[in-house]
Amino acid sequence: METIRNVIYFNSPGDPEKWEEECLPIGNGYMGASFFGGISCERIVLNEKTLWTGGPSVLRPGYNGGNRAGANKYVRKVQELLDEGKYSEALELLPNLTCESGDGFGMYQLLCDAVLEFPETADVTEYRRMLDMDRSLYTCEYSCGGVPRRLEAFASYPDRVICIRIKSGGKLSFKLSLDKIQQGGEVRAGGNVLDYYGALADNGLRYCGRFAVVSDSGAVSSGDGCVSVENADEAVIYFSAATDYSDEYPTYRSGVSPSEKVGAVLKNCTKIGFDKLYERHYADYAGLFGRVKLCLNGKSGEIADAGKLLELYKKGSAEAANMLEPLYFQFGRYMLVSSSREGSLPANLQGVWNESNTPPWCCDYHINVNLQMNYWGAYNTNLAETAKPLIRFLDKMRAPGRITAKEYYGIASGSERPENGWIAHTQANPFGWTAPGWDFYWGWSTAAVAWLMQNIWEYYEFTLDREMLEKKIYPIMRESAEFYRQWLIYSEKQGRLVSSPTYSPEHGPVSVGNTYEQSLISQFYADFLAASEALDADRELRGIISAQSKELSPFHIGSRGQLKEWFEEDEPDFDNSKVQQNHRHISHLMGLYPGKAITRKTPEYMEAAKVTMNERGDESTGWARAYKVNLWARTGDGNRAYKLLRGLLAGCTFPNLFDFHPPFQLDGNFGGSAGIAEMLLQSHNGEIEPLAAIPDNWESGEYIGLCARGGFEVSVRWSGGKAEKITVLSRKGLACSVRTELTRVTCGGDPVKSTRSGVILHFETEKGKIYDIGK
Numbered sequence: 001m002e003t004i005r006n007v008i009y010f011n012s013p014g015d016p017e018k019w020e021e022e023c024l025p026i027g028n029g030y031m032g033a034s035f036f037g038g039i040s041c042e043r044i045v046l047n048e049k050t051l052w053t054g055g056p057s058v059l060r061p062g063y064n065g066g067n068r069a070g071a072n073k074y075v076r077k078v079q080e081l082l083d084e085g086k087y088s089e090a091l092e093l094l095p096n097l098t099c100e101s102g103d104g105f106g107m108y109q110l111l112c113d114a115v116l117e118f119p120e121t122a123d124v125t126e127y128r129r130m131l132d133m134d135r136s137l138y139t140c141e142y143s144c145g146g147v148p149r150r151l152e153a154f155a156s157y158p159d160r161v162i163c164i165r166i167k168s169g170g171k172l173s174f175k176l177s178l179d180k181i182q183q184g185g186e187v188r189a190g191g192n193v194l195d196y197y198g199a200l201a202d203n204g205l206r207y208c209g210r211f212a213v214v215s216d217s218g219a220v221s222s223g224d225g226c227v228s229v230e231n232a233d234e235a236v237i238y239f240s241a242a243t244d245y246s247d248e249y250p251t252y253r254s255g256v257s258p259s260e261k262v263g264a265v266l267k268n269c270t271k272i273g274f275d276k277l278y279e280r281h282y283a284d285y286a287g288l289f290g291r292v293k294l295c296l297n298g299k300s301g302e303i304a305d306a307g308k309l310l311e312l313y314k315k316g317s318a319e320a321a322n323m324l325e326p327l328y329f330q331f332g333r334y335m336l337v338s339s340s341r342e343g344s345l346p347a348n349l350q351g352v353w354n355e356s357n358t359p360p361w362c363c364d365y366h367i368n369v370n371l372q373m374n375y376w377g378a379y380n381t382n383l384a385e386t387a388k389p390l391i392r393f394l395d396k397m398r399a400p401g402r403i404t405a406k407e408y409y410g411i412a413s414g415s416e417r418p419e420n421g422w423i424a425h426t427q428a429n430p431f432g433w434t435a436p437g438w439d440f441y442w443g444w445s446t447a448a449v450a451w452l453m454q455n456i457w458e459y460y461e462f463t464l465d466r467e468m469l470e471k472k473i474y475p476i477m478r479e480s481a482e483f484y485r486q487w488l489i490y491s492e493k494q495g496r497l498v499s500s501p502t503y504s505p506e507h508g509p510v511s512v513g514n515t516y517e518q519s520l521i522s523q524f525y526a527d528f529l530a531a532s533e534a535l536d537a538d539r540e541l542r543g544i545i546s547a548q549s550k551e552l553s554p555f556h557i558g559s560r561g562q563l564k565e566w567f568e569e570d571e572p573d574f575d576n577s578k579v580q581q582n583h584r585h586i587s588h589l590m591g592l593y594p595g596k597a598i599t600r601k602t603p604e605y606m607e608a609a610k611v612t613m614n615e616r617g618d619e620s621t622g623w624a625r626a627y628k629v630n631l632w633a634r635t636g637d638g639n640r641a642y643k644l645l646r647g648l649l650a651g652c653t654f655p656n657l658f659d660f661h662p663p664f665q666l667d668g669n670f671g672g673s674a675g676i677a678e679m680l681l682q683s684h685n686g687e688i689e690p691l692a693a694i695p696d697n698w699e700s701g702e703y704i705g706l707c708a709r710g711g712f713e714v715s716v717r718w719s720g721g722k723a724e725k726i727t728v729l730s731r732k733g734l735a736c737s738v739r740t741e742l743t744r745v746t747c748g749g750d751p752v753k754s755t756r757s758g759v760i761l762h763f764e765t766e767k768g769k770i771y772d773i774g775k
């Protein structure tokens with residue numbers, strides 16, 4: 001299958017003042033670098049994912065993740081008051097349900113900028129800077145006074161290094177120095193090494209970034225905070241960075257010297273050399289990224305300058321669409337592979353890339369939609385391994401989350417029940433911040449954990465990796481189930497079990513049992529039951545959860561035919577003063593996506609969800625549009641999903657394909673990429689549904705390697721909007737059900753017995769075998 005080249009390129013340098021719009025990023029999960037392609041001066045923004053202020057510190061001896069001691073008594077009181085209809089009295093107590101103070105939440109930091117200065121300034125021709133996602137390589141090439149120059153860079157996960165090679169057709173000279181270093185950081189240059197180290201003033205977190213500059217042909221010298229290369233044909237800069245952060249509660253320090261860590265990396269890497277390191281990097285990267293290919297309307301070949309491509313797209317060019325849409329899809333996958341690898345922290349609001357010490361929303365882990373969305377494409381786009389950092393992150397949040405469960409909810413763990421329940425709220429940092437935020441109206445989110453459980457349970461649904469389920473995923477789910485089973489109370493008024501108080505993310509009034517919380521807990525319970533059954537574990541707990549799940553009654557249809565966001569919304573005294581018709585969060589549609597409760601099997605709720613989406617409208621911020629692509633995809637309305645996708649690309653995408661909210665937030669990229677996959681293939685309904693929401697604009701096309709639940713890898717070729725050939729690789733040997741008009745199943749050319757019930761084709765599979773479905 002021929003596809004477009006997955007490259008983002010520009011024919012001119014980026015503006016170093018416009019990082020969000022014009023930089024081109026590389027990363028390996030641990031570190032990130034972004035480039036502008038400057039000619040006389042190249043600015044490279046460098047990041048190390050664990051470089052955070054906040055958390056434990058000698059300056060904050062009492063740091064405890066923001067927990068407010070004894071808040072539980074207020075929660076119970078608020079519950080009672082809400083139950084008695086004493087609304088304003090309940091609201092008065094809400095300031096007690098916030099964190100003690102925001103002190104210690106911290107922010108993700110910029111490590112530093114590396115600056116490369118070249119003597120050449122003028123007479124530049126044949127300029128091109130490019131991010132090649134097929135090769136995970138950044139290049140910048142041009143001719144300066146007729147002399148060719150090429151800079152290439154990659155970030156290797158296996159060797160934990162960033163390598164930059166500069167080659168010249170003539171004689172190459174440049175100077176490497178640092179800018180925007182952390183306050184108190186020291187820079188030392190000696191021999192061919194530039195060393196940068198220090199400890200963050202806020203929390204003493206030690207860091208080190210080191211550059212080794214190697215040139216066989218030129219002279220390398222150092223002095224005054226810089227390393228210089230003169231008269232070389234070629235030079236390589238090896239860079240690595242580390243901190244002494246560890247994800248272990250409560251100290252969050254490894255005790256390992258960052259300088260020793262990077263020293264070992266650089267010693268090893270300078271021996272291996274650029275070419276061999278690249279080979280290893282490519283083998284690692286392509287093993288993930290290369291699993292999926294996508295071609296729309298037969299488009300293959302060379303792509304246009306990214307800025308122009310986006311302009312043409314905005315003007316409605318069909319050719320630009322056939323290039324930009326698959327490119328955007330793959331960019332989401334590229335960014336996930338580059339910012340989330342086993343051993344690293346999960347991808348934050350900007351993945352791993354950040355140019356500021358005061359980034360928007362602290363560049364944190366927001367868990368009222370953003371972190372979840374970051375991983376929506378991990379499984380269906382065949383990158384399950386990238387979710388491992390999320391699974392570990394949640395596992396490590398359990399210890400501090402138990403304190404939050406105790407202080408705010410009265411659910412205590414102790415020696416008898418050491419894992420009796422944990423919880424987290426709207427925002428998290430790498431230092432076990434699980435308390436609510438500093439304002440109830442965005443900071444309270446009891447269902448955040450239930451939602452995150454979907455993200456990790458789906459690892460198992462897609463891969464059927466039993467060991468991962470048993471050892472890593474299930475223990476987190478079980479402890480979450482312990483929490484919710486103790487938290488829910490029975491509301492006589494509503495006639496169901498409820499979470500209370502609840503607040504629909506950043507929208508509307510405080511209420512009892514809002515749809516957001518009820519539906520997330522309900523979905524989590526369904527998933528927990530499936531998980532504990534798969535492992536034949538915890539029968540007693542399963543019995544309790546099963547009984548509770550029948551009493552949650554999460555969905556209700558309102559007077560306008562809408563799916564209600566608040567149970568009470570049609571009541572005369574409902575406080576709608578904070579309700580905004582076009583609010584970006586549509587938290588009451590969790591059951592449609594990413595949940596699995598609202599499907600074609602529940603037509604009334606499906607219709608109500610559509611009413612809700614139509615009322616909310618299609619215009620919104622980046623991630624909210626991406627969410628709506630997925631929502632409409634789940635309704636099966638490909639044209640509407642496509643309209644949202646167009647809006648996301650044309651309305652919320654910078655020329656370098658970064659999504660903007662504004663500002664830049666990577667969740668929209670991840671969610672958009674996941675949404676394209678959701679249009680092409682769905683599997684949440686107990687069957688594989690290729691082309692589940694195919695728009696008229698994707699008249700023909702082909703994809704390879706998308707994943708369906710049950711351990712299936714699916715490839716489809718279609719035309720006229722209909723599948724011509726479906727190929728299913730069965731990784732686990734499960735029986736396969738496919739929604740298709742195609743009838744003939746073969747394996748290696750031999751016919752395979754199949755049965756049909758209506759539109760669904762069923763056949764048995766054997767582990768590791770490939771099945772073709774055709775006419």
Ligand code: FUC
Binds near residue numbers: 368369370585621665
């Ligand atoms: C959520 C959103 C905001 C923003 C923030 C990082 O809380 O409501 O719009 O995206 O996360």
